[in-house]
Amino acid sequence: MLLDLPRRSPAVARLLLIGPGIAVIGLFMLIPLGLMAYVSFLDRGAYGGVVWDQHTVEAYTSFLFERNLDDSLTFNTDYLQIYLRSFLLSLSTTLIALLVGFPVALYMSLAPAKWRNLLVFLVTVPFWTNLLVRNYAWILLLRTNGLIDQWAAGLGLIGPGESVSILYTPWAITIGLTYSFMPFMVLPIYASLEKLDFRLVEAAYDLGATRLKALARVIVPLSLPGIAAGSILVFIPSLGSYVTPELLGGSKGLMIGNLIQLQFAASRNWPFGAALAFTLLAMVLIAMVLYLTRFRKLPE
Amino acid sequence: MDSPPQPGIHIRDMVKVFTDDQQGEVRALDNVSLHIRSNEFFTLLGPSGCGKTTLLRVIAGFEQPSQGRVLLDDLDVTDQAPYRRPVNTVFQSYALFPHMTVAENVRFGLEMQKVDPAAAERRVAEMLELVHLTGMERRKTGQLSGGQQQRVALARALAPAPKVLLLDEPLSALDFKLRKGMQIELKRLQQETGITFVFVTHDQEEALTMSDRVAVMKSGKVLQIGTPEEIYRHPVERFVADFIGETNFLPATLSTEGHPAVFTVGNAGGFTVRAEASQLDQRQGSQVTLAVRPERTFLDPAGHGEGLSGRVETVVYFGTDTLYHVRVDGLEAPLTARIQNRDNHAPDIDEGAEVRITFPDDAVQVLKD
Amino acid sequence: MDIRRFPGTRPIAWLFFAYLYVPILILIVLSFNANRTATIWTGFSLDWYRAVLSNNDILSAAENSLIVAGAATLASTLLATLGAVGMARRRFKGQSAVSAVLALPLVVPEIVTAVATLLFFILVGLKLSLVTVIIAHTVFCIPFAYLPIRARIEGLDPSLGEAAADLYANELVAFRRITLPLLWPGILSGAILAFIISLDDFVITYFVAGPGATTLPIYIFGSIRMGISPEVNAISALMLFISILFVSLSHILGRVTNR
Numbered sequence: 001m002l003l004d005l006p007r008r009s010p011a012v013a014r015l016l017l018i019g020p021g022i023a024v025i026g027l028f029m030l031i032p033l034g035l036m037a038y039v040s041f042l043d044r045g046a047y048g049g050v051v052w053d054q055h056t057v058e059a060y061t062s063f064l065f066e067r068n069l070d071d072s073l074t075f076n077t078d079y080l081q082i083y084l085r086s087f088l089l090s091l092s093t094t095l096i097a098l099l100v101g102f103p104v105a106l107y108m109s110l111a112p113a114k115w116r117n118l119l120v121f122l123v124t125v126p127f128w129t130n131l132l133v134r135n136y137a138w139i140l141l142l143r144t145n146g147l148i149d150q151w152a153a154g155l156g157l158i159g160p161g162e163s164v165s166i167l168y169t170p171w172a173i174t175i176g177l178t179y180s181f182m183p184f185m186v187l188p189i190y191a192s193l194e195k196l197d198f199r200l201v202e203a204a205y206d207l208g209a210t211r212l213k214a215l216a217r218v219i220v221p222l223s224l225p226g227i228a229a230g231s232i233l234v235f236i237p238s239l240g241s242y243v244t245p246e247l248l249g250g251s252k253g254l255m256i257g258n259l260i261q262l263q264f265a266a267s268r269n270w271p272f273g274a275a276l277a278f279t280l281l282a283m284v285l286i287a288m289v290l291y292l293t294r295f296r297k298l299p300e
Numbered sequence: 301m302d303s304p305p306q307p308g309i310h311i312r313d314m315v316k317v318f319t320d321d322q323q324g325e326v327r328a329l330d331n332v333s334l335h336i337r338s339n340e341f342f343t344l345l346g347p348s349g350c351g352k353t354t355l356l357r358v359i360a361g362f363e364q365p366s367q368g369r370v371l372l373d374d375l376d377v378t379d380q381a382p383y384r385r386p387v388n389t390v391f392q393s394y395a396l397f398p399h400m401t402v403a404e405n406v407r408f409g410l411e412m413q414k415v416d417p418a419a420a421e422r423r424v425a426e427m428l429e430l431v432h433l434t435g436m437e438r439r440k441t442g443q444l445s446g447g448q449q450q451r452v453a454l455a456r457a458l459a460p461a462p463k464v465l466l467l468d469e470p471l472s473a474l475d476f477k478l479r480k481g482m483q484i485e486l487k488r489l490q491q492e493t494g495i496t497f498v499f500v501t502h503d504q505e506e507a508l509t510m511s512d513r514v515a516v517m518k519s520g521k522v523l524q525i526g527t528p529e530e531i532y533r534h535p536v537e538r539f540v541a542d543f544i545g546e547t548n549f550l551p552a553t554l555s556t557e558g559h560p561a562v563f564t565v566g567n568a569g570g571f572t573v574r575a576e577a578s579q580l581d582q583r584q585g586s587q588v589t590l591a592v593r594p595e596r597t598f599l600d601p602a603g604h605g606e607g608l609s610g611r612v613e614t615v616v617y618f619g620t621d622t623l624y625h626v627r628v629d630g631l632e633a634p635l636t637a638r639i640q641n642r643d644n645h646a647p648d649i650d651e652g653a654e655v656r657i658t659f660p661d662d663a664v665q666v667l668k669d
Numbered sequence: 670m671d672i673r674r675f676p677g678t679r680p681i682a683w684l685f686f687a688y689l690y691v692p693i694l695i696l697i698v699l700s701f702n703a704n705r706t707a708t709i710w711t712g713f714s715l716d717w718y719r720a721v722l723s724n725n726d727i728l729s730a731a732e733n734s735l736i737v738a739g740a741a742t743l744a745s746t747l748l749a750t751l752g753a754v755g756m757a758r759r760r761f762k763g764q765s766a767v768s769a770v771l772a773l774p775l776v777v778p779e780i781v782t783a784v785a786t787l788l789f790f791i792l793v794g795l796k797l798s799l800v801t802v803i804i805a806h807t808v809f810c811i812p813f814a815y816l817p818i819r820a821r822i823e824g825l826d827p828s829l830g831e832a833a834a835d836l837y838a839n840e841l842v843a844f845r846r847i848t849l850p851l852l853w854p855g856i857l858s859g860a861i862l863a864f865i866i867s868l869d870d871f872v873i874t875y876f877v878a879g880p881g882a883t884t885l886p887i888y889i890f891g892s893i894r895m896g897i898s899p900e901v902n903a904i905s906a907l908m909l910f911i912s913i914l915f916v917s918l919s920h921i922l923g924r925v926t927n928r
Contacts, residue, residue, distance in 0.1 A: 006840055010758060017755025018767060021748035021811055025770055028808045029782065032789035036781075039788055104685045107678035121920050126689050128862075128916040130869040132889050133905040137692035139897060140699065147695060150709075179688070186685075198673070205672055215675070240778025242872050247893060257780040257872075264787065264876070277784040284778055362831050382834040383843075389835045395828035399850050408846075409836035460837065 033281070040275035050270050059275035079259065079276075086255040089170060090238035093177040094185075097234045098227065100178075101185035105226070106219070108186070109193035120190065127183045135176050135247045142167040142175075142248070168250030176244035184233035192226030193219070225295050232291045236284050256280050307373045308496065309336040309359060309464060314368035316354050316520075328354040329365070330520035336464075336498060337513075338373075341490045343499045345507040346517035347543070352500045355517075356466050359498065360389050372463065383412070388457035389466040392473070394449045396441040402428070402452050403437035409460040427455040430489065447478045454489065464496045471506065483510055504544045508532060516540050538667045541591040548597055548635045549667075550590045557584050560661070565590065571606055575664040589667045594638035596663035599624060600656040601649050607656035610635065615651050617641075624649060626657060693909060700906035705899060717903035727904060730888040733799060737874075737884060738867040741806035742814075746860040748807075749814035753855075754848070757822040774809040782809065783876035790877060797879030805877045806867045813866050814859035817923060821855025854922045861919040865912050 006013040043054035064080065065073035108119045126134060141147045144163040152158045166172050196219065204214040220227075242257030249255065256276065263273030316329040328351045336342045344352035357363040359370055361382030369378045377385050388409065396405050403424050410420040428434050431451035441449060450470060457465055467486070471479045487510050490497045501507055507514050508528040515525045516539075524531060524540050535541035538549065552573075556562035560574040575590070600607060610628040621641055625634040635657060649655065703714035721727055752771060756764065774782065786805050795801055829851070833843035871886040878887060885908065892901045 006758075011761070014755045014758060014761065017751045021752035021815075022767060022770055024744075024748055025773060025808055025811060028786065028789070028804055029773060029777070030770070032785035033777070033781070035792060036785040036788050039792075100681060100685055103675070103678040103681040106675055107682040110673050110675070110678075117924070122686060123689070124920075125913060125916055126693065128865050128869070129693070129912040130871075130886060130889075130905070130908045132871050132886055132893065133696070133908050134692065136889075136893050136897075136901065136905055137696040139893070140695060140902075141692060143897070179692070182685075182689070202672065211675060236776070236778065240780050242780050257778070260780050260784060261876075264784065270788065273784060274788065277781045280778060281781045284776065284781075288776060360831075360835060362834070381839070382831070383837045383839050387835075389832070391828045391832060393826050393828050395826050395832035397829065397832070397847060397851075408833075408838070412837035412842065456836070 036274045037278050040271055040278050042271050044269050044271050049268075056271075059269075059271040062272060063275065063279075082254050082259050083256060083279075085170075086239055086257075089173055089177065089255065090235050093174055093181065093238045094231050094235045096174065096178050097182050097185040098231060101182060101230060102189055102220075102223075102227070105186050105189035105193055105223075108190050109196070116194070120187070123183045123186050123190075126179075131180060131243050132247070134180060135244050138172070138176055138179065138248060139167065142172055167248065168253060170249075170253065172248040173245050173253050173255070176248040177238045177241060180241070180244060181234045181237055184237070185230035188229035188233065189223055189226040192223040192229075196222050228291055228295045232287060236287060239283065240280055306335065306337065308338045308340075309498070310369075310371040311335075311355070311359075312369045312371065314355070314358065314370075315366045316351070316358060316363060317366045327520045329358070329368075332368070332517075332520070332522055334515060334522055334525060336496060338463075338496055339494050340512040341487065341497045341499065341510060343501060343507040343511035343514045344517060345501055345504060345514050345544075347502055349519075350517040351520040352502075352517050353468055356389075356468055356498060356500050359464070360387055360466050361385050386460075386463045387466060388460060388462040388464075389468065390450075390453045390457050390470045392468045392470065394453040394470075396449055396452055396456070398440070398442055400441070401437065402433065402439050402441060402444070405441060405452055406456045406459050409456065413460055423459055424455075427459045430458070430492075431455045431485075446474055447482070450474065450482060454486075458489070458493060458495070462495065464498060465490075467497060467499045469500055469502070471501075471503075479506075486510060508544070516543065518543075534665055535591060536668060538589060538591070541665065541667060546594050546636060546638075548592045548594060549633070550592065550631070550635075552588050552590045554584055554586050554588060561666075563588065563590065563664075563666070565608065571608055571658075573659070573664050574661045575666050577666040591665040591667050592659045592663050594623070594636040595621075596659050597635060597637040598658050599626070599637050599639065599649060600658065601653060602656070605656060607658040608635075610655055610657055612649055612651050612653045612655060615649070624655075626655060628657065696902060697906045697909065700899070700902040702899065702902070717899040718907075720900050721903045721907065724900070726883075727885070727888060730883045730885045733882060734868055734884040734886075736799060737802050737806055738864050740803045741810050741867045742860050742864040744803075744807040745810035745863045746814045746856060749811050749859055749863075750818055750852070750856055752811075753815055753818040753822055754852075756819065757827075771815055772812055775812045779809075779872040783873045786873065787876045797877060797882070799879075799882045801877045801879065802874055802882055802884070805873050806870060809870070809873065810863035810867055814863040817859040817862065817919075818852060818855040821852055821858075825851055858919045858922040861915050861922070865915050865919075869908070869912060 039050055040059050041055055041057065042050040042052065043056050043058065045051050061067075061073070064075065066076040068074055108116060108123075111119060139146070142164075143149075144165060144167070146167070149158070149163050149165075152164055153160050153162070158164065166175075200218055200222070201214050204218045209217060240257055241255060242261060245253045245255040245258055246261075249258075257280075260273050260276045260280070263269045263276065267273075311332055311334050314329050314332040315327065318326045318328055320326050330351070332351070332355060344355060346352050354363060358365050361377070361380060361384075365378065369376055371377070372385065372387070397408065400408070406424045406427050407420055410423055415423070424437075425434070428437065431454050433448065433451050433455065436444070436448065436452075441452060444452065450473075453470070470486075471482050474482060483506060486497070486499075499507075499510065508531075511528055513525060513527055514531050516523045516531060518539055524536050526534075531540065532544055535544065535547075541547040541549075550565055552563040552565045554561055554577070555564045555572065559576065561577045562572050562574055565571045565573060573590070577588070599612075608628050610626040612624050613627050613634055614625045616623040616625075619641070621638050624637045624639065626637065627634045637657070699710070700717060701713050701715065702710050703716065704711035756767065782805075786801075786808075790797060790801050829847055830843055833847045834840075838846060869886060871890060874884050874887060875890070878884065883891075885904070889901065889904060889908070892898065892904075
């Protein structure tokens with residue numbers, strides 16, 4: 001009888017409950033990711049698309065080398081530079097987010113209990129708003145004759161008609177990425193600081209530690225899991241970002257995400273696009289695995 | 301399988317094996333057989349992890365045994381769903397439905413049994429009166445104190461008039477005073493309703509004061525079943541003697557077989573006691589352990605005559621009585637004697653005093669080790 | 670000294686919150702600006718909202734967005750609820766693997782998911798349309814719906830289900846009378862989060878939306894590419910309002926307790 005199923009055969013009942021969700025993710029995410037990896041080893045068709053029976057590592061070769069007319073290969077760092085730029089931009093975003101995020105999380109965790117929930121809520125709200133819109137707001141601020149230029153001129157920092165002019169520079173990308181992903185740094189650090197037993201800090205003071213010593217020797221080490229989680233959560237989406245460099249970076253501000261998108265739009269080079277995406281995925285997974293093996297015994 | 305000779309709960313050859321990631325297979329119940337009589341207050345007593353809660357959950361139907369049967373009166377209920385068994389549970393966490401009022405909680409079981417609404421209403425009122433919660437009907441359970449939640453849980457479990465009430469450490473979350481009060485209250489409820497109570501606890505004092513009979517469990521096995529007095533006065537194993545109350549353990553040698561047998565206490569020789577050892581298969585000369593309760597251990601400050609000689613190490617004053625810890629040569633642990641104070645004055649035995657230790661023959665229990 | 674205070678953290682926190690909210694507030698203020706140039710304030714006006722609400726392209730994009738978000742929310746919340754209930758039962762072998770799969774859409778960068786999903790649809794021959802968008806959205810909405818429901822279940826006394834069974838409720842009745850009412854705030858909260866995430870998604874939609882399947886973010890992206898304009902300010906502000914409204918709702922639901 002169906003009603004007795006969970007008791008008589010818990011494994012079957014569990015399968016019926018969990019199965020559909022796993023099946024949907026499996027069919028429309030895991031299989032596509034596998035397919036993408038497969039496509040990256042195919043030959044591109046003459047007019048876009050792929051040739052199914054032609055297996056090649058051309059996509060990965062063309063990442064590092066340019067094929068000349070006589071079929072010889074020349075080392076080409078264009079794509080490597082884009083990867084390096086993406087990596088550095090993501091790293092600086094993560095560092096800035098950490099430097100700002102830690103004191104913010106510390107302040108939040110020591111705020112009166114009634115305020116803490118509100119502060120957490122205020123940190124989360126921007127995350128739930130549209131990413132395009134948030135980046136668009138920065139265009140309004142950063143563009144030539146935008147609000148920052150107007151304010152700077154008003155304060156006499158720049159002459160009228162002059163511009164701070166940082167839109168479409170790596171600075172603009174860093175600002176946009178920090179703005180987009182900062183909550184991911186603050187929240188995990190806050191979570192680990194909030195769990196911290198403050199009597200440990202009192203014990204440190206009692207044993208003669210100054211504020212800075214207590215911070216360096218007790219608070220920071222105990223919040224390391226939060227710091228690690230936050231860094232991963234900022235670094236990964238930064239590395240794969242598309243919208244921010246697209247809107248704030250201009251034509252010279254290409255990041256991995258934009259390069260991938262180009263292969264499916266203008267270039268119509270699917271195998272290369274798939275290879276780029278697969279490389280990005282591999283980088284992200286390696287970062288995840290490093291994080292999990294170092295900071296968690298087992299993934300939950 | 302023959303039909304049970306008596307009504308009540310029969311547990312037959314019960315085995316429950318859990319597979320654990322860390323420890324591998326754990327036998328929570330290891331071939332347990334016992335009979336709980338109708339209308340008795342039966343307690344499963346043991347340290348945590350002894351299998352007492354698992355046994356309770358098997359009776360309730362929350363766990364499927366790996367082996368063995370559960371019989372309720374004449375009926376084999378082993379394969380019956382919990383919602384078909386005429387058995388109700390008071391959970392350790394109370395498990396009151398947080399989205400329902402007190403009355404809705406108590407009414408829930410009646411509703412499920414499709415009791416006529418008017419009758420259910422009367423029954424709810426009756427139950428709330430029984431547990432002294434009349435007037436609390438509309439409260440949400442979260443607004444109640446721990447003691448009140450406990451009473452709601454009781455009323456809810458009793459409302460469907462089950463044949464058996466299972467109680468899983470129901471008093472463990474209450475503070476000392478409230479717990480004492482509830483012990484008396486539970487005993488009264490059991491007597492008034494005439495329902496079989498199966499009570500799980502790790503608190504030996506609670507078990508002794510409330511139960512008609514107690515089963516002492518350890519590592520998935522039942523070590524001894526008996527009335528509180530039997531268990532206290534005649535523990536059969538060292539574990540039981542140690543777990544229930546305080547006990548002095550003494551090595552002894554069987555010097556003369558018979559009924560009663562004669563034992564020589566300690567290694568010094570000379571001091572003998574007589575005790576029944578019929579449950580043991582012992583020969584002359586075999587080493588046994590004797591158990592003697594501190595309150596039946598006597599001290600003679602004169603220091604002459606029969607008995608073990610020792611030196612008082614510490615004296616602890618307890619108001620109604622005084623504890624003496626006495627070091628005896630050749631014994632690992634000091635012996636404890638509990639002596640009642642007269643006029644609230646401790647007897648005149650000081651620390652460091654040389655004493656003789658004796659105990660009457662009927663205070664001695666021979667243990668299988 | 671007040672040992673619970675670290676000097677310097679307060680101004681940094683205040684600056685941080687200003688940094689978070691000033692751009693959003695400026696966007697909202699400018700959406701009410703009468704001036705055509707979008708960044709120079711000349712007076713209050715609702716003109717651009719009127720323009721937005723009478724623009725047929727925007728209205729049809731909004732309709733598409735609502736269809737997609739509605740369908741994806743329903744599907745993902747249903748799958749997530751079943752999954753969360755299944756995961757709450759006894760621990761089982763492979764549970765962490767199942768957890769990992771459920772969290773996968775959160776880990777994989779959007780652009781990678783977008784590429785993989787696009788290739789999949791093309792190669793199995795599914796024509797890009799609103800349907801493909803709905804499928805893709807359902808997948809990445811599952812973890813967002815799942816997490817609040819799971820958190821809610823974790824907070825419940827596991828004995829409650831047993832108590833219901835003990836009091837003669839069969840599995841179905843126990844689910845309807847006990848589990849579902851207690852999970853409801855979590856389910857609603859999860860559904861709202863799934864809805865916002867779907868409504869706001871751009872990257873994946875950009876890849877898998879066929880012609881005629883333009884959603885609001887796609888429309889906004891197109892407009893931003895054309896340059897800033899007061900209409901974009903207004904539609905962006907509208908998107909902000911909707912998100913903030915829903916996330917506040919979800920927050921309030923998440924704090925509903927039974928006490």
